[in-house]
Structures are given as C-alpha cells and as structure tokens.
Amino acid sequence: MRNIKLTIEYDGSSYFGWQRQPNKISIEAIIEETIQDLTKEDIKLIGSSRTDSGVHAKGQVANFITECKIPVFKIPSALNSKLPIDIVILDAEEVPLDFHARYSSVGKRYSYTILNRITPPALYKNYVAHCKYDLDFEKMKKASKYFLGTHDFSAFKSTGSSVKTSIRTISDIELIKDEEIIKLYIEGDGFLYNMVRIIAGTLIDVGRGRISCDSIEDIIRSKDRKRAGQTAPASGLCLERVYY
Amino acid sequence: MRNIKLTIEYDGSSYFGWQRQPNKISIEAIIEETIQDLTKEDIKLIGSSRTDSGVHAKGQVANFITECKIPVFKIPSALNSKLPIDIVILDAEEVPLDFHARYSSVGKRYSYTILNRITPPALYKNYVAHCKYDLDFEKMKKASKYFLGTHDFSAFKSTGSSVKTSIRTISDIELIKDEEIIKLYIEGDGFLYNMVRIIAGTLIDVGRGRISCDSIEDIIRSKDRKRAGQTAPASGLCLERVYY
Known part of the structure; x- marks a missing residue:
C-alpha cells in the first residue's frame, strides 16, 4: 500500500470548483476518475483545499492510497496524458501513509x-x-x-x-x-x-x-x-x- | 471628416488573426463591422500589423476615417459594449487626416x-x-x-x-x-x-x-x-x- 502526494496546477475557469458535486463537473472528480482509470482501483482523492468555481491553482496538493505498482515518477505523465488540458499534475511523490493533504497542511x-x-x-x-x-x-x-x-x-x-x-x-x-x-x-x-x-x-x-x-x-x-x-x-x- | 486612431487589446486565441479573410472570423472584420454598426457608415479600418491566428495584442493600433459626430472619448465604451469580450478598445483619439496606422508607424x-x-x-x-x-x-x-x-x-x-x-x-x-x-x-x-x-x-x-x-x-x-x-x-x- 502506498500513499501518493500530487502537486496540481489547474485553470478553474471551466469547473464548478474542486469539490465533487452531484451533476456538476469538478476538478476533484475528474482527477479521481482519471486515477481510477489508471490504477483500476476505487481510490479516494483527498485535496488540501476546496477551491471555488473559477479559482485557479498553481500548487494544489492532493493524496490517494493505492496498491498499484506504477513507479511514482511515471504518475504525472500517465495522468496528464488522460486529463483535460486545463488540469496538469506537476509532481507526484510517495509519502508516509499517515500523510493527509488536508489535515497535514500547516x-x-x-x-x-x-x-x-x-x-x-x-x-x-x-x-x-x-x-x-x-x-x-x-x-x-x-x-x-x-x-x-x-x-x-x-x-x-x-x-x-x-x-x-x-x-x-x-x-x-x-x-x-x-x-x-x-x-x-x-x-x-x-x-x-x-x-x-x-x-x-x-x-x-x-x-x-x-x-x-x-x-x-x-x-x-x-x-x-x-x-x-x-x-x-x-x-x-x-x-x-x-x-x- | 475625422481620422480616429484606436488602441486595441485582444486575445487572439479564438480568431484567424487580424486580417479579414473569406469565411473566417478575423479581428479586423469584427471591429470594422462594429464601427460600421455604430457610425452607420461604410468605413474601412486600417491596422498597423497583421497579427497571425493565436497572436495577441496589448497595443494594436488601427485607424478609420469617419463623418460621424460621436465625441472621441465616447468611442471606446460605445464599441466595447458591442464587441466580444476578447477584443477591447483601450483608447481612441482624433489624429490628422494623413495618419495611417500602418505607413505612419516608425x-x-x-x-x-x-x-x-x-x-x-x-x-x-x-x-x-x-x-x-x-x-x-x-x-x-x-x-x-x-x-x-x-x-x-x-x-x-x-x-x-x-x-x-x-x-x-x-x-x-x-x-x-x-x-x-x-x-x-x-x-x-x-x-x-x-x-x-x-x-x-x-x-x-x-x-x-x-x-x-x-x-x-x-x-x-x-x-x-x-x-x-x-x-x-x-x-x-x-x-x-x-x-x-
């Protein structure tokens, strides 16, 4: 089991914000589904911050727990090739299992x-x-x-x-x-x-x-x-x- | 007869460049038609530079000859209210009749x-x-x-x-x-x-x-x-x- 920390840049103009909402297109849902598509697991993405609709990020952070074996340095390009062009994974790193993008933030x-x-x-x-x-x-x-x-x-x-x-x-x-x-x-x-x-x-x-x-x-x-x-x-x- | 010099900012992303082309949406044509709509005259817009598709401008200059009496300080807001949001007239001034946006440029x-x-x-x-x-x-x-x-x-x-x-x-x-x-x-x-x-x-x-x-x-x-x-x-x- 690994905990993966992602650093994410996005243009929030076309989204109803970070947080998943019923019948609305959110950044969280798009990234989560893209990771699920890559890992074939039912992963849960945890974001540091629920940015509102139209708000941008140069360094949003999110993490997810996975069993998949894909080398961490390959994660950004693997996800970016499937993500829309206004969401880009800048970096991925393996972090301790107790790292939580929201609660660990200082x-x-x-x-x-x-x-x-x-x-x-x-x-x-x-x-x-x-x-x-x-x-x-x-x-x-x-x-x-x-x-x-x-x-x-x-x-x-x-x-x-x-x-x-x-x-x-x-x-x-x-x-x-x-x-x-x-x-x-x-x-x-x-x-x-x-x-x-x-x-x-x-x-x-x-x-x-x-x-x-x-x-x-x-x-x-x-x-x-x-x-x-x-x-x-x-x-x-x-x-x-x-x-x- | 007056010669009006416009300073124009635009986002070129959605246009086939400055210059009017058949069956393509150009910045020149849009501004020209907006001025015609305002002045009810068959004016001809002269641009300083034919920027290509996708190229932007913070200070494109164009001029047109008109008989219309609208005060020059009112021209930017009158045009901006009719122009698409990615084309903005920053300034308008009356210039000598021999001013030519392209040939007068140094x-x-x-x-x-x-x-x-x-x-x-x-x-x-x-x-x-x-x-x-x-x-x-x-x-x-x-x-x-x-x-x-x-x-x-x-x-x-x-x-x-x-x-x-x-x-x-x-x-x-x-x-x-x-x-x-x-x-x-x-x-x-x-x-x-x-x-x-x-x-x-x-x-x-x-x-x-x-x-x-x-x-x-x-x-x-x-x-x-x-x-x-x-x-x-x-x-x-x-x-x-x-x-x-």
Missing part, C-alpha cells in the same frame, strides 16, 4: 490579481479581477498590514462552511503593483471560506476610499461580516502553494 | 513568452509557448544581442508576404527570466512575416544547444531560412506597442 499561500484600469481585460481575463475605479495603492498596502498576526476572522468569512474556530494566523501579506496590475500575496496557517476574496474585496474598498485603512482593526474586532468589503471575484484567486 | 515592440518546464501549462496556456527542454538562459541572452542593429533578416522571414526589402533595424532586445518563464522583448522599426517567432524559435534552439550563440551572426549573413530555428508557436507572441 499553511497555504494564495495570490489575488486585480486589473486596475477603466477598460475591462481582453487578455488574461480569466485570471484577474477587474476594478475600474482608481485604487490608492499606498492606502491598500498600509491597510493590508492590519491582517498580519493571529485574529478571529469571523468578519472575513462567508457562511456555508462549518469550522470549529474562526481564529487564523496570517504570517505574510504582500501587495505588488506593476503598471495596471495589483497583486496580493497572502500566507497563513489556514483560511476560512472566501476569506482571501473578502480580504481582497476589503482592500479594493480601501483603495476606492470606501473603507479607511485604519478601520481594518475595528472591522476585524467587530467579527461582523457586513462591515468588511465585498467578496472579490473568483477569477483573481490562485492557490499558489500548500505547506506541510 | 516602430513596434513585441513580447514573446516561453514556459520552460517539463509539464505543459494548465494556467495561461493561451499566452505562452511551452518548451519542455532545459533552456540555458545565459546562452540565449548572449545570442539575442547579435540581432541588435541593422541587418538583412531574410533568414528570419517566412515566405508568403511580399516586401521590398528584408533589411530591418532591431533597436532593443531583452530577455528576462522569472522562475519557469522566459520573456523576450524585442523592438524595431518593423518586422518581416513571422520574424519575431523565428527569432524566438532560434533562441529556443540556442537554449537547447542545437544552435551555438556565436553562429547567429553567420545565420543572419547566410540569409538562409533553413539555417535559423523553427517558427515558435503563435500563442507566445504579443504585439505590445506601436510607435508613431
């Missing part, structure tokens, strides 16, 4: 990409969130720092997932501006449902002047979802890396 | 993007050329400098276009590496048919060790298309800017 890194200009994008349109309002980058940068550290992020969570606690630790947050693109990188021990997209939406509201930078502390403390910004669009979000 | 800047890793791309797949062979970036950089200056680029031209001379001046060439991405920027007074893609393909061959850096001078001098590298895929190419 941290995640996401990016969020904003195109800030009046006209909508023709290029890269599936990979950015378009904001036509003029954003004050320095204010967004200042505001972003308030998210660092350990907080109860109830104000930055959508309803729909049951978690024991809303306390999370953000260890790194970075905002980079390159001409019309504003890119947010955020790293933490875990993220609540829609947390990165609500943080991104809140920073957009700061950039537009609808929320002041210095009120972020208050909004966090309020634990009130209504005080944070909008949930920014899925297209801007990418799961960059999962740490173990 | 230079162009292109980028070419290579994804250099074993596995094919799931993300950004329409915007990169994938190269699975390990590329020696330093050799590519050294080789690129031989293209600078004024040369007869007959060895770097596909047949199929009739031009008076194959002499062109490359004023700037830059190669940038960012993890798995190698990006080529090239600027010159004009480019022959497929010239940027053949230069990119030749640099890829240098990176793979199939062509030595120091033979670029010889290849240029030979004027022999067979001695240069392959024509690299259209997806990596983007018309960044046209100078006037």
Whole structure:
C-alpha cells in the first residue's frame, strides 16, 4: 500500500470548483476518475483545499492510497496524458501513509490579481479581477498590514462552511503593483471560506476610499461580516502553494 | 471628416488573426463591422500589423476615417459594449487626416513568452509557448544581442508576404527570466512575416544547444531560412506597442 502526494496546477475557469458535486463537473472528480482509470482501483482523492468555481491553482496538493505498482515518477505523465488540458499534475511523490493533504497542511499561500484600469481585460481575463475605479495603492498596502498576526476572522468569512474556530494566523501579506496590475500575496496557517476574496474585496474598498485603512482593526474586532468589503471575484484567486 | 486612431487589446486565441479573410472570423472584420454598426457608415479600418491566428495584442493600433459626430472619448465604451469580450478598445483619439496606422508607424515592440518546464501549462496556456527542454538562459541572452542593429533578416522571414526589402533595424532586445518563464522583448522599426517567432524559435534552439550563440551572426549573413530555428508557436507572441 502506498500513499501518493500530487502537486496540481489547474485553470478553474471551466469547473464548478474542486469539490465533487452531484451533476456538476469538478476538478476533484475528474482527477479521481482519471486515477481510477489508471490504477483500476476505487481510490479516494483527498485535496488540501476546496477551491471555488473559477479559482485557479498553481500548487494544489492532493493524496490517494493505492496498491498499484506504477513507479511514482511515471504518475504525472500517465495522468496528464488522460486529463483535460486545463488540469496538469506537476509532481507526484510517495509519502508516509499517515500523510493527509488536508489535515497535514500547516499553511497555504494564495495570490489575488486585480486589473486596475477603466477598460475591462481582453487578455488574461480569466485570471484577474477587474476594478475600474482608481485604487490608492499606498492606502491598500498600509491597510493590508492590519491582517498580519493571529485574529478571529469571523468578519472575513462567508457562511456555508462549518469550522470549529474562526481564529487564523496570517504570517505574510504582500501587495505588488506593476503598471495596471495589483497583486496580493497572502500566507497563513489556514483560511476560512472566501476569506482571501473578502480580504481582497476589503482592500479594493480601501483603495476606492470606501473603507479607511485604519478601520481594518475595528472591522476585524467587530467579527461582523457586513462591515468588511465585498467578496472579490473568483477569477483573481490562485492557490499558489500548500505547506506541510 | 475625422481620422480616429484606436488602441486595441485582444486575445487572439479564438480568431484567424487580424486580417479579414473569406469565411473566417478575423479581428479586423469584427471591429470594422462594429464601427460600421455604430457610425452607420461604410468605413474601412486600417491596422498597423497583421497579427497571425493565436497572436495577441496589448497595443494594436488601427485607424478609420469617419463623418460621424460621436465625441472621441465616447468611442471606446460605445464599441466595447458591442464587441466580444476578447477584443477591447483601450483608447481612441482624433489624429490628422494623413495618419495611417500602418505607413505612419516608425516602430513596434513585441513580447514573446516561453514556459520552460517539463509539464505543459494548465494556467495561461493561451499566452505562452511551452518548451519542455532545459533552456540555458545565459546562452540565449548572449545570442539575442547579435540581432541588435541593422541587418538583412531574410533568414528570419517566412515566405508568403511580399516586401521590398528584408533589411530591418532591431533597436532593443531583452530577455528576462522569472522562475519557469522566459520573456523576450524585442523592438524595431518593423518586422518581416513571422520574424519575431523565428527569432524566438532560434533562441529556443540556442537554449537547447542545437544552435551555438556565436553562429547567429553567420545565420543572419547566410540569409538562409533553413539555417535559423523553427517558427515558435503563435500563442507566445504579443504585439505590445506601436510607435508613431
């Protein structure tokens, strides 16, 4: 019996997210079925993160237990030859049997990409969130720092997932501006449902002047979802890396 | 009578290139028909560059002569509301009547993007050329400098276009590496048919060790298309800017 850890890149544009759902095409189901087709076993794929519809991944991680004897270095090309072109297995490695893509994870890194200009994008349109309002980058940068550290992020969570606690630790947050693109990188021990997209939406509201930078502390403390910004669009979000 | 200059961004993935062709969907025809629909005139659109099928543009330029009275600042949004989402008018300005998008151009800047890793791309797949062979970036950089200056680029031209001379001046060439991405920027007074893609393909061959850096001078001098590298895929190419 072997435990195989996969690192996966995907373009989420055409899928109803990672998680298997009845009558909807999900990334999890497609990869799971492709592995079953390869191994001829009824394997169960465990993903680190249930990315939503339209969200991308450069480094999603998943694992499965198998009896099959295929050499691990052959797994990526064997699966990629059967997978659709918008899902690519970057790497496969054998890991201890107790490795669990979700529970063993100690941290995640996401990016969020904003195109800030009046006209909508023709290029890269599936990979950015378009904001036509003029954003004050320095204010967004200042505001972003308030998210660092350990907080109860109830104000930055959508309803729909049951978690024991809303306390999370953000260890790194970075905002980079390159001409019309504003890119947010955020790293933490875990993220609540829609947390990165609500943080991104809140920073957009700061950039537009609808929320002041210095009120972020208050909004966090309020634990009130209504005080944070909008949930920014899925297209801007990418799961960059999962740490173990 | 007014002459309107448009700056256009487009994703070339779904089109048979810029130029109007019978029974094929072209970017030129779509924009021209959209302008005709707006102005109710039989206008003729003049593009600066006939980008091929799958080639993108961040700054294609085109112009048209019109009698219509619509304020120039309203033209982008008026056209964008009717254009498909992968073609966006970034800007419109009124220019002198003798301005001609093609003949008035004094230079162009292109980028070419290579994804250099074993596995094919799931993300950004329409915007990169994938190269699975390990590329020696330093050799590519050294080789690129031989293209600078004024040369007869007959060895770097596909047949199929009739031009008076194959002499062109490359004023700037830059190669940038960012993890798995190698990006080529090239600027010159004009480019022959497929010239940027053949230069990119030749640099890829240098990176793979199939062509030595120091033979670029010889290849240029030979004027022999067979001695240069392959024509690299259209997806990596983007018309960044046209100078006037």
